Amino acid sequence: MTTRLPAPTLAECAHLNPAIWQKVNRLLVRKAISEFAHEGLLTPELQTDGQYQIHSDDGEISYRFRAEVLALNHWSIPADSISKQSGEQPQALDALLFMLELREQLLLKEHVLPVYLDEISSTLYGSAYKHDRAAPSAAELIHSDFQRVETAMSEGHPCFVANNGRLGFDANDYRRYAPEAATPFQIVWLAVHKQRATLSISATLDYEQMMREELGEAQLATFRQRLQALGLNDGDYWLMPAHPWQWQNKLAMAFAAEIAQQQIVFLGTGDDLYLAQQSIRTFFNVSDSRKRYVKTALSVLNMGFMRGLSPYYMLATPAINDWVYALVEGDAYLQSKGFHILREVAAIGYRNPYYEAAIKENNAFKKMLAALWRENPSTHLQQGEKLMTMTALAHLDNEGRALIAELISASGISTDQWVAEYLDAYFAPLLHCFYQHDLIYMPHGENLIMILKDHRVARVLMKDIAEEVAILNPAVELPEVAQRISTSIPDDMKTLCLFIDVFDGYLRHVAAILHDQCAYSVEQFWHAVARCTHRYQAEHPQLVTQFARYDLFAADFAHSCLNRLQMANNKHMLNLEDPASGLQMAGRLVNPLARWRDPASMGEV
Template sequence: MEAIQEIAPEEAISHIKSTVWEKVNRIHIKKILSEFSHERIITPELTGQHGEWGQYVVKEEHSDVAYHFEAKVLHLNHWYISEESIRKYKGGNPEVLDSLNFIVEFNKQLGIDEKSLLVYMEEVGNTLYGMAYMHEKHKNYTTELTAIDYQKIEGAMTGHPRFIANNGRIGFNVTDYIAYAPETAKPFSLVWLAAHKERAKFTTVPSLDYNKLMKQELGEEAIHHFNTIVEQRGVASDDYYFIPIHPWQWTNKLSHVFAADLALNYLIFLGESEDKYLPQQSIRTFYNVSNPDKFYVKTALSILNMGYVRGLSPYYMQTNPAINDWLKNLLESDAYLSENGFSVLREIATIGYGHSHYEKAIKNGSHYKKMLASLWRESPADKLDEGQEPMTMAALLHIDPDGKALLPAFIKASGLDTDTWLKHYFKAYLSPLIHCFYTYDLVFMPHGENLILVMENNIPVKAIMKDIGEEISLINTDMEVPEVVNRVLTTVEEAAKTLPIFTQLFDSFFRFMSAILVEHTEYSEENFWALVAETIIAYQEAHPNLQAKFDTYDLFAPSFDPDALNRLQLRNNRQLRNLENPFGDLKTVGVLTNPIAKYAPKKS
């Protein structure tokens, strides 16, 4: 197997410079103050007013540490903080801004368990390390990204907008970071194993079978080569499935954790792929740069990143293709969604392999039981018309190293005014999600990384959802579904049924879009939310048959209970949510005023 190119010791810190470190810490402290204030983890005290800007201080309860800053509090309790205004004082003396110091100083208010504190701090430190790399070595400016190169934009993204520790990647050393992080990686090969059918489970959609999949992904020559390797072990190649895995996973987990399986020929090492891949934002999903029309590959990767060890459940793998196929058929038979161009990228084939000893040892789930599994996902290439380009929706929240926002640059490049551009966007993104919710009781986790926007002349024209298998839920539905789809059935209190719309769309994405337009273009946040309301009203007026649902699940309700993602991570940085019931154990805090409530249609 080709070894990772080791980097010189000094190269590991070539981007760690005092000016860069000061800059990324200031940006990160701004995010800490903003998001922790949003979730009411800390409570800024208003000390004065300077025009539209409030002057605030955050004090640590048991010391003389204080952070002063200027801010405007926008809708949804979003803290728009002037980055340059942030000042830290200890005992009245100024000190440099340091995110790790903030975590130490406020750890009692943050409520981090002592056994998790240093792990969380490592995640924050790794996030800062990656930020410094992006600012020094991998600069992506808005002028370049508006050209919409799909993979270039993927590698330019800087992580979830809400989580403070959003790129921890605990398990990667610096060589791994350079080799495998989306923002740094050069194309690399995947490792292939043969997995015995006695312990491996392969599932696929009806239109595909194992042999057809392998012929497309490997080609006949590679298949023959791999079969020869298997048969040289004195076993029959027909008794095995081929499975791609991440090189890091092989070196750091599988080669020794599954040593017994390797010794007994339940697993056989085959070698590396000829095709080269680049990681997507999710770090364990790979785009085939040698043959872009081939499927994406997603593999288990046992690193700790943003609230989970990023394994893949062999159990879930058995039902993913059937759930994806059911959803595709449901959406494609819907005239409204077809008209809008809304679609999904199916996870069309999976292989999962359980560790026989771990499976016997405990009944409950564990990341130790999610080390060896892979799936194949469709490419968006087949869903594009001439002149259309795919782009991660996360790009709409991107700020470049010069502090310039990408969203206004897209709008400017489109030649449209902001109102018109947003109407196109809401039609492509919001309207289909509202339709799925009201018509099918179906919700996604449609954050930026999970959705591909299809752009034409820098204008959003349609949306494609991905990451379907683990991130859709049918909430309190009466719809009859195949037995295999029961895994995504979710029951919540009726009053909480709208929360996925409010928390995933309003609070986790629209809040940031609106703030970027306010901050970078002085666009009115009232205009933004009025257009959100207008989109929902237009949908409701076009579907009077759903009026009873509109009344029961009211998106114009005066307020809603927000979730608290950072609180979840601070409480348990290895398991944010129960994936079997992702909306059933949400941690909420406080109440947010619904910014579209004032636009509620008058009831007749």
């Protein structure tokens, strides 16, 4: 009897209709013009009627739009103001054509362009899904639970134009595993032989305890019985989670020899249901919200990287987290701010001997099978508090209303006070980690979870530690296993960790939203950031030498550009072991704090 596979259905493309397609193309063209002008790839020309104009490479096509140029060369462009003409004929906005028409100005090389167009197409596909669904309004989201907010986010990374590529997923995978699809799924469990796999675990935990907590006694016994039924000694194996997509599309074939030789044993799916988070390869347990996050390798291409996990990095992950955790928990100032990290408490990495023998560098072929467990933020909640991803502060609902505007309105306090409390919870701890401990994170929206009370930010939790954290002072003593986080870079690049990752990469977008929707100008916002910085410096006079050496009130700073980076190499845009060497710089940005260098100048704006 012939087995029939499920037939394709309308569901894969039901959201692709003319009205929605027109809307999401307009939004993406708006973002493309804004971010490419911000990075100096495009130079819009001011016209006599107050509009701006850019031209295609051949000069035949023109785009006209209104814009307000804000601090940090941020181009705030109303989407409905954009028009396109070919000669005198109006044309529909088309994000794919936009990339083709301006490819020379955008420095898109022929070998990069097809993959980049693929990423743009996928980003549009996802955007159409998000704008076609019955999504909650910003006003509704401020009352929603943690996971409802997580799955409602619609923009992705605020700087990258092609930010939802996820190349490797098909249309069915999208509805199963994309965060915005909000489809709970079961993860795959494997038994991996200890000859090939390495378990690393926090000093505060042991493997048996963690497996009981994550799987439960009954599930754990079932998996061990399956190993024993195959005549295998369960003591020779670690139990390891994997993404179902990764199992079906990569592991079952690329690791076929390992499976045939019972180095890897498929055990089945677990009982618990998980939801994909904004980072796509991290999953939150919705069957039991007390359990840990699970993060697994996922060999899809997104924003310049194959989203694998390195077994080499996994080896040191818990030790690095334990070290950073001890530092943070032992610092009185950070504790006064309620600042904590979510530890990655255990990790498993599997090394395929064939790829190990074939490849010297640590590339995507060596990152197909690894996983980690991260602490659950729910354990940090007190009475009356709730969790929300910091990405939400840059979120606009399908009608264009900002979630941050609704939070401020519902809080009952002024915008200025709300922003001051937010900066005190978020930015002040980052300053302290940098100046006191030479410690940096990757503190963009997706990597922080806010704890809110009465719609106000009470404190923040930092996550994604081991892959992103760095110590900028080689003299800091680290455990041998954690040495890879120690890095040496020139002094003039150290402050870029705040200027680029915080100011330009995140706060620039929040400031623009407040400017547009809360009658809170960008000058008021950066004035608040300057006040927060001066207050921190006044509270820590012992660090005055550090403040002068790493000057946050400098006149300007080098502009490191993310889209330039992605479009130069959209398959592997940076060497993560030496990221500074591959940065794409384009001129300098005027520092919005420079005007408030003197504390005496800190009057009202």
